[in-house]
Amino acid sequence: MGFQQLMKQVTELTIDTEERLKGVIDLTFEKAISEPDFSVAYANMCRCLMGLKVPATDKPGTTVNFRKLLLNRCQKEFEKDKDDDEIFEKKQKELEAASNDEEKQRLTDELTDAKDKARRRSLGNIKFIGELFKLKMLTEVIMHDCIVKLLKNHDEESLECLCRLLSTIGKDLDFEKAKPRMDQYFTQMEKIIKEKKTSSRIRFMLQDVLDLRRSNWVPRRGDQGPKTIDQIHKEAEMEEQREQMKVQQALISKKDTGGQPPQDEGWNTVPISKNRPIDTSRLSKITKVPHEATLNFLCLGSDSGNRPATSTLNRFSALQQSASSASSLESDRRLIQEQSRLSILAQISLKQVFLINVFLPMQEALQCVQELNSPQLLFVFVRNGLESTLERSTMGREHLGLLLHQLVKAGILSKPQYFKGLQEILEVADDMAIDIPHIWLYLAELITPMLHEGGIPMGELFREVAKPLIPLEKAGVLLVQILTLLCKGMSHKKAGAMWREAGLKWKDYLPEDEDVNKFVTEKNVEFTLGEESEKSQPSEMSSLELTNHLDRLIQDQADNQRIFDWIDANLDEKQTSSNMFVRALMTCICQSAIICENPYKVSVDVIKQRGKLLLKFLKDEQKELQALYALQALMVQMEQPANLLRMFFDALYDEDVIKEEAFYKWESSKDPAEQTGKGVALKSVTAFFTWLREAEDESDNS
Numbered sequence: 162m163g164f165q166q167l168m169k170q171v172t173e174l175t176i177d178t179e180e181r182l183k184g185v186i187d188l189t190f191e192k193a194i195s196e197p198d199f200s201v202a203y204a205n206m207c208r209c210l211m212g213l214k215v216p217a218t219d220k221p222g223t224t225v226n227f228r229k230l231l232l233n234r235c236q237k238e239f240e241k242d243k244d245d246d247e248i249f250e251k252k253q254k255e256l257e258a259a260s261n262d263e264e265k266q267r268l269t270d271e272l273t274d275a276k277d278k279a280r281r282r283s284l285g286n287i288k289f290i291g292e293l294f295k296l297k298m299l300t301e302v303i304m305h306d307c308i309v310k311l312l313k314n315h316d317e318e319s320l321e322c323l324c325r326l327l328s329t330i331g332k333d334l335d336f337e338k339a340k341p342r343m344d345q346y347f348t349q350m351e352k353i354i355k356e357k358k359t360s361s362r363i364r365f366m367l368q369d370v371l372d373l374r375r376s377n378w379v380p381r382r383g384d385q386g387p388k389t390i391d392q393i394h395k396e397a398e399m400e401e402q403r404e405q406m407k408v409q410q411a412l413i414s415k416k417d418t419g420g421q422p423p424q425d426e427g428w429n430t431v432p433i434s435k436n437r438p439i440d441t442s443r444l445s446k447i448t449k450v451p452h453e454a455t456l457n458f459l460c461l462g463s464d465s466g467n468r469p470a471t472s473t474l475n476r477f478s479a480l481q482q483s484a485s486s487a488s489s490l491e492s493d494r495r496l497i498q499e500q501s502r503l504s505i506l507a508q509i510s511l512k513q514v515f516l517i518n519v520f521l522p523m524q525e526a527l528q529c530v531q532e533l534n535s536p537q538l539l540f541v542f543v544r545n546g547l548e549s550t551l552e553r554s555t556m557g558r559e560h561l562g563l564l565l566h567q568l569v570k571a572g573i574l575s576k577p578q579y580f581k582g583l584q585e586i587l588e589v590a591d592d593m594a595i596d597i598p599h600i601w602l603y604l605a606e607l608i609t610p611m612l613h614e615g616g617i618p619m620g621e622l623f624r625e626v627a628k629p630l631i632p633l634e635k636a637g638v639l640l641v642q643i644l645t646l647l648c649k650g651m652s653h654k655k656a657g658a659m660w661r662e663a664g665l666k667w668k669d670y671l672p673e674d675e676d677v678n679k680f681v682t683e684k685n686v687e688f689t690l691g692e693e694s695e696k697s698q699p700s701e702m703s704s705l706e707l708t709n710h711l712d713r714l715i716q717d718q719a720d721n722q723r724i725f726d727w728i729d730a731n732l733d734e735k736q737t738s739s740n741m742f743v744r745a746l747m748t749c750i751c752q753s754a755i756i757c758e759n760p761y762k763v764s765v766d767v768i769k770q771r772g773k774l775l776l777k778f779l780k781d782e783q784k785e786l787q788a789l790y791a792l793q794a795l796m797v798q799m800e801q802p803a804n805l806l807r808m809f810f811d812a813l814y815d816e817d818v819i820k821e822e823a824f825y826k827w828e829s830s831k832d833p834a835e836q837t838g839k840g841v842a843l844k845s846v847t848a849f850f851t852w853l854r855e856a857e858d859e860s861d862n863s
Contacts, residue, residue: 168209179218179225185210186227190234194285204292207231211298228298235293238286239307245279280318287322291329304334305342312349317363320353324366331370332378347371355757361529368516526564531573539574543582551586551593551603558603562610563717570615579617580625583608587629601635605642612647612659614720620663627670636670641684648688651726657688665689702732704741711749721774743784744791750775751792751809763808765816772818785823790835793827797838806842810849821853 176182193203213227252275256268290307293299304326311323327346335343350371354364373380530542543565550557568574587604594600608626611617623643627636647656667677667689681687702710710731714724728737736742754767779785796806813819828843828850 168206171206171210176213177215179215179230182213182215182225182227183230186230186234190231190238190289193289194238194282197285197288200285200289200292204289204296204298207293208296208298231293232299232303235286235290235299238282239290239310241279241282245275249276249279283318283322284325287326288329291326294330295333301334301339304330308346312346315353317359320359320363321366323350324363324370327370328373328380331374335374335378343374347374352757356759357757365516372516527567527571527573530564530568536573536575536578539568539578540582540585543574543579544585547583547586547604547607550607551600552597555606558606559610562607563613565607566610566613566616567718569611569617576617576621579611583626584629587626590630591633591635601639601642604639605646608639609643609646612643613723618663619659620665623663623665623670631670634672637667637675637680637684640670641686644686644689649727649730650723651730653688655726657691660689661691702736704745707742708745708749711745712752715749715753715771721770724774725777737778738780740784740787743778743787744794746775746778747788747791748795751795754809754812755805761802761805763805763812765812768809768812768816768818772813772816775818779818782820782823782826785819786826786830789819789823789827793835793838793842796842801838801841801845804845806845807849810846814853821857824850824853 171185174181174185176185189203189206193200196203207227211226211228214224217223217225249272252268252272256265256272259265259268287307290299290304294301294304307326308323311319311326314320331343350367353359354367354371357364359367530539533539533542546561546565550561565574565579569576569579590600590604597603608622611622612619616622623640626639626643630636630639644656644660667681671677671680681690710727711724714727719727732742750767750771753771754764756762756764775788779788792806792809796802799805810819810824814821814824830839
């Protein structure tokens with residue numbers, strides 16, 4: 162039924178009493194919250210009925226209007242959660258008192274159903290309220306009350322409602338005068354994300370809304386709002402069904418055309434050089450590439466919103482089809498269907514790991530991949546991840562490389578699965594270079610993190626990487642790129658030692674007619690021969706650059722040795738002796754030690770671990786003082802959280818990172834450049850210095 166017909170039927174009803182008007186509102190309201198996909202239509206209906214007035218039942222001579230009664234109905238539903246909680250509590254007690262398993266199962270099912278129903282109603286109500294506000298039927302005050310209530314509740318259902326509401330009406334609330342209030346909401350949401358007390362799904366939804374505001378409320382995928390994991394899974398199921406239909410059609414088409422691929426499948430074809438034909442025997446090895454539509458989930462890097470994530474490998478799918486024999490059609494079909502399913506799950510996992518310009522913390526990213534629960538098919542995740550990030554940002558490639566390293570280190574991803582996924586990309590890399598000139602650098606950025614401690618030894622990694630590339634005479638090119646990147650994180654001497662200890666020899670990876678000495682000299686990898694050449698001094702970094710590099714290493718949970726290696730490779734002695742370096746290192750370490758709870762706490766374990774790193778560079782009392790100034794500045798930046806500086810002082814003293822003399826020097830310092838926030842900081846650590854002096858007096862007396 163069309164909207165106009167529906168409105169005609171409603172306006173023809175005799176609505177002349179308060180009871181009948183409430184009946185119409187109840188019916189409309191129930192339909193609106195039970196069918197949230199049509200909430201826009203129901204809100205429009207209410208807009209058309211807004212002028213209805215009828216005599217009040219309780220007060221003769223007065224009237225009640227549609228808008229007021231509707232508002233009361235929305236508010237009643239919004240505040241219904243207290244009644245729901247009582248019902249849930251009662252059912253929970255009945256469940257705990259149940260005497261047998263059958264009764265427990267029945268009550269468990271009832272409780273689950275009741276919670277699901279309440280959640281659906283709450284979400285439907287929020288969406289309807291948002292649509293009514295957009296039509297100017299509700300005031301901004303009401304909307305702010307809703308947002309405050311949802312933020313205050315802090316439960317997952319409320320946070321999901323909050324995300325839906327802000328996605329719907331955030332743009333209308335975020336005008337100049339209301340920005341301070343909106344800023345408070347979003348600060349609170351960022352805090353909830355950092356605290357990590359909610360599920361990953363809710364944090365993704367919150368992050369989506371934050372991204373939406375940063376992009377001036379312009380959605381990335383039309384006016385859909387953030388998707389729930391359920392929605393993503395439903396879309397994945399539909400995508401899988403479409404994939405299987407396409408597989409069936411392709412197989413039927415092969416039979417009908419005698420094994421030849423259809424002529425017009427809409428594939429992006431690679432421009433082929435006249436002098437450089439593609440070796441189809443190599444391309445035919447990729448028999449497991451899903452359709453391009455299943456690979457368009459990822460959006461990485463600053464340009465990701467402007468261009469689709471095209472699938473480079475799918476340019477070869479038409480050639481791939483011709484290589485399959487008719488006798489293997491059925492096994493191919495099963496294989497493609499099985500891997501197509503995991504491919505879709507892999508995209509969901511990749512979508513969770515990578516948000517626009519935001520990368521999930523490593524521990525949560527590991528969990529996302531582990532939840533795929535398909536250890537024997539994880540090469541699909543590896544392949545999809547490598548392909549999807551290949552043409553994105555350097556940061557995106559580095560992050561995926563670090564994730565794959567952590568997956569191998571944690572035992573979630575086996576080395577054979579990693580190599581299988583990697584080799585499927587390497588087999589066509591030379592042909593992809595037509596469209597991606599810097600492909601060998603990009604591949605190196607993805608592979609090099611695997612050489613970190615706990616990953617794959619250099620000898621094993623390089624031999625496996627080289628296998629598909631030696632026939633193409635490209636193995637040496639990629640290994641040079643990897644070694645060059647490796648030397649940005651460690652000294653040339655150490656990288657050379659790793660090469661030689663692995664028993665690697667350049668002649669095994671270069672064409673027979675290639676002059677090894679000339680190649681090594683031209684590519685600046687003489688250090689692999691044990692003849693480390695003098696390299697130019699590292700260029701000086703700004704404070705911001707230095708802090709960003711150190712922060713990324715620490716956030717990626719790099720061990721102390723890896724950070725030492727990076728410092729050794731990128732900074733000279735003059736730079737590591739500077740106050741700027743000490744302060745940058747202290748700031749990054751202290752930030753990583755803050756536990757984002759309410760109130761904030763300090764992780765003593767982090768101070769204990771990273772204290773060894775600090776001690777290498779806090780060579781005297783003056784450097785320790787600079788470290789305390791950096792900590793003071795961090796507290797100012799965080800708006801002086803209660804008791805946090807005291808906890809840092811206790812941990813730094815207990816772990817012998819900062820000595821008594823440096824604390825006293827900081828306390829009495831009058832340096833005018835370091836007075837910002839000093840008064841508040843001193844007051845917050847009064848008890849620490851009282852204790853320090855008492856302990857000193859006791860020591861002297863004894």
